Amino acid sequence: MLQGKCIILGVTGGIAAYKAAELLRLLVKAGAEVHVVMTRSAQEFITPLTFQTLSGNPVHTELFNLIQEQEIGHISLADRADLVLVAPATANLIGKVANGICDDLLTTTIMATRAKVLFAPAMNSNMWENPIYQKNHAELKSFGYHFIEPAYGDLACGWQGQGKLPEPQKIFNSAQTLLASNTLEGKTVLVTAGPTREEIDPVRFLSNYSSGKMGYAVACAARNRGARVVLISGPVSLPEPEGVETIQVVSAQQMYQAVMDRAGQADLIVKAAAVADFRPVIRDAQKVKKGGVETATVELQRNPDILAELGKQKGSRILVGFAAETEQLLTHAREKLEDKNLDMIVANDVTQEGAGFDSDTNIVRFLTADGKVEELPKMTKAEVAELLLDRATALLPGH
Numbered sequence: 148m149l150q151g152k153c154i155i156l157g158v159t160g161g162i163a164a165y166k167a168a169e170l171l172r173l174l175v176k177a178g179a180e181v182h183v184v185m186t187r188s189a190q191e192f193i194t195p196l197t198f199q200t201l202s203g204n205p206v207h208t209e210l211f212n213l214i215q216e217q218e219i220g221h222i223s224l225a226d227r228a229d230l231v232l233v234a235p236a237t238a239n240l241i242g243k244v245a246n247g248i249c250d251d252l253l254t255t256t257i258m259a260t261r262a263k264v265l266f267a268p269a270m271n272s273n274m275w276e277n278p279i280y281q282k283n284h285a286e287l288k289s290f291g292y293h294f295i296e297p298a299y300g301d302l303a304c305g306w307q308g309q310g311k312l313p314e315p316q317k318i319f320n321s322a323q324t325l326l327a328s329n330t331l332e333g334k335t336v337l338v339t340a341g342p343t344r345e346e347i348d349p350v351r352f353l354s355n356y357s358s359g360k361m362g363y364a365v366a367c368a369a370r371n372r373g374a375r376v377v378l379i380s381g382p383v384s385l386p387e388p389e390g391v392e393t394i395q396v397v398s399a400q401q402m403y404q405a406v407m408d409r410a411g412q413a414d415l416i417v418k419a420a421a422v423a424d425f426r427p428v429i430r431d432a433q434k435v436k437k438g439g440v441e442t443a444t445v446e447l448q449r450n451p452d453i454l455a456e457l458g459k460q461k462g463s464r465i466l467v468g469f470a471a472e473t474e475q476l477l478t479h480a481r482e483k484l485e486d487k488n489l490d491m492i493v494a495n496d497v498t499q500e501g502a503g504f505d506s507d508t509n510i511v512r513f514l515t516a517d518g519k520v521e522e523l524p525k526m527t528k529a530e531v532a533e534l535l536l537d538r539a540t541a542l543l544p545g546h
């Protein structure tokens with residue numbers, strides 16, 4: 148399955164380092180050529196001999212090793228790799244890479260490679276939750292580095308929580324997905340994300356709780372699959388993803404204009420934005436005063452339905468919409484799919500715990516135009532994004 152693929156397996160100094168041996172075995176068994184790079188502290192936990200025996204290749208440990216340099220050299224190793232996989236990745240390693248520090252062979256290789264890099268962090272749960280670590284993690288993600296989230300469970304230090312290295316098979320599966328995934332090469336994907344704001348006056352607006360996380364996850368996942376991605380985003384507090392053309396808008400009308408200007412270029416459109424259906428008829432130029440009244444009314448008028456408009460001029464484009472519902476999920480979602488002429492709709496009941504706005508996870512169902520419903524368990528928005536793209540890619544002409 149991984150025949151002809153060159154993988155650098157980075158191992159850092161954590162108690163989970165022993166699991167990297169099992170991971171290496173899975174990679175080799177699938178046909179990959181694996182070169183192991185160990186940090187100095189990794190060698191305190193497991194010996195290079197183990198990895199050398201399992202990989203059939205010399206293990207690289209030192210940045211300045213003339214014999215190793217002649218044999219392969221860290222830059223050429225970084226050049227040849229299809230994937231750099233670091234498991235376990237310590238907080239120290241993540242911190243170094245996020246800050247551009249390359250003071251050993253592994254960090255230098257990560258910095259020098261143009262290959263995809265996948266980190267499998269493992270650490271004490273307090274370290275995992277530390278905002279410094281989380282900032283480094285988020286920053287690397289925004290640059291296009293890939294992560295497998297650590298698992299929950301009993302940690303070696305006696306604590307219970309998130310921080311465990313996932314099972315080698317799970318890491319192997321993620322590596323395999325990454326290596327197989329240039330499926331959107333040559334395609335343009337347009338994604339909308341976040342809420343819109345409809346101004347009442349210079350200091351007030353109508354909006355909703357959308358965080359933009361779902362749409363941003365789709366944009367990043369599409370970029371990782373080789374697509375050219377245009378992200379049209381309402382106001383959110385997420386960093387603009389690296390390698391994605393991001394257009395910031397505020398109101399539904401601005402989003403409508405931006406989408407219509409770009410739709411012609413797109414092969415696939417994913418409308419994850421929570422567009423406000425109405426805007427105030429009048430936007431006051433000055434801050435509205437209370438004026439001694441007890442009740443007040445804001446008169447609203449309909450905004451254009453961007454997705455419905457796209458559905459009217461669909462052509463060969465694939466259109467994916469979202470339906471956030473609080474009741475009769477499937478009925479409402481099916482109606483939207485049909486009324487707006489969509490290929491697929493992602494339905495989520497926003498009243499469920501772990502689903503909907505501002506959550507890192509989502510519980511969704513995919514409804515397709517052929518009448519099928521696929522029910523999915525609770526998963527991260529990044530995982531939903533991957534599955535959504537798997538399904539949408541299969542609908543593209545020629546697939």
Ligand code: CTP
Pocket residue numbers: 399418419420421422423424450451452453454455467468469470471472483
């Ligand atoms: N949508 C859109 N433009 C709008 C409203 C919604 O493009 N003015 C898109 C959203 O991006 C989403 C889908 O339509 O992909 C469903 O949005 P939702 O608000 O759940 O449904 P509505 O069609 O607005 O229906 P209702 O408000 O009656 O639930």
